[in-house]
Amino acid sequence: MVQVFDLSKTFVDPKRGEIKAVDHVGFEAKPGRILGLLGVNGAGKTTTMRMLSTVISPTSGTARVAGYDIVDEPARVRESIGFVSGSTALYGRLTAKECLEYFGQLYGLDGNLKASIDRVTEQLGLHDFLNQLCDKLSTGQKQRVSIARAIIHDPPIMFFDEPTAGLDVLAGQAIMEFIESCRNQGKTVVFSTHIMSEVERLCDDVVVIHEGRVCATGSSAEMKAQTNSPTLEQAFLTLVGYQRGAQ
Numbered sequence: 001m002v003q004v005f006d007l008s009k010t011f012v013d014p015k016r017g018e019i020k021a022v023d024h025v026g027f028e029a030k031p032g033r034i035l036g037l038l039g040v041n042g043a044g045k046t047t048t049m050r051m052l053s054t055v056i057s058p059t060s061g062t063a064r065v066a067g068y069d070i071v072d073e074p075a076r077v078r079e080s081i082g083f084v085s086g087s088t089a090l091y092g093r094l095t096a097k098e099c100l101e102y103f104g105q106l107y108g109l110d111g112n113l114k115a116s117i118d119r120v121t122e123q124l125g126l127h128d129f130l131n132q133l134c135d136k137l138s139t140g141q142k143q144r145v146s147i148a149r150a151i152i153h154d155p156p157i158m159f160f161d162e163p164t165a166g167l168d169v170l171a172g173q174a175i176m177e178f179i180e181s182c183r184n185q186g187k188t189v190v191f192s193t194h195i196m197s198e199v200e201r202l203c204d205d206v207v208v209i210h211e212g213r214v215c216a217t218g219s220s221a222e223m224k225a226q227t228n229s230p231t232l233e234q235a236f237l238t239l240v241g242y243q244r245g246a247q
Helices: 045-052 074-079 096-106 110-124 139-151 169-184 196-202 220-227 232-239
Strands: 002-013 017-029 034-038 060-065 081-085 157-161 188-193 205-210 213-218
Touching: 002 045, 017 045, 017 060, 017 188, 017 205, 017 213, 034 045, 034 169, 034 196, 045 060, 045 081, 045 157, 045 188, 074 081, 081 139, 096 110, 096 139, 110 139, 110 169, 139 169, 157 169, 169 188, 169 196, 188 196, 196 232, 205 220, 205 232, 213 220, 220 232
Parallel strands: 034 188, 034 205, 081 157, 157 188
Antiparallel strands: 002 017, 002 060, 205 213
């Protein structure tokens, strides 16, 4: 489970002063369900995900991930999560297999490393390029390796930060099928996106974030009903206060 309590993050820009990227955000994600963070670019989704994964520290507030506090127990949080983003930065001079071996060793899987690599290779269909250099892989193949390294330790909680960014239709489809499989395995999934069709397909629960704040929570159907909108896109525009023709 992921429980977020009044989470905030403020950055200081030399020219613009203080920028509140995330402003007292709170929500709860549960096992066997996909929670979607829905918002435009710059809404605060990625900053929220980075705090939850302990990449950056909150300015105030906190969260508990798998029962561990992100501020007081960051190492235990990292042991319990997998994090996948649209940026598929891999070590280009390593093969896909060597990359998995490296991350498996970081997670302390020395005794079970081969079995773990065999598991993710089968799960994500890596057989055909397991021994190729990461620099030589296609974008979709790189994303599959990126996911494999994130789940090599079989974490109970998965964070996906716009994981289909830059992928073609087939590669994006494969990623969404994998996210659905995480839910079917009973994992807790937090998924950020600005793509409405992905939210409607994947997410059991939705948190709309705009300008760093939570605007609405509920299912897609509940948000459409709440705003009397025929589509999630129109519901979203209403919830964030969009006015036609406004700049």
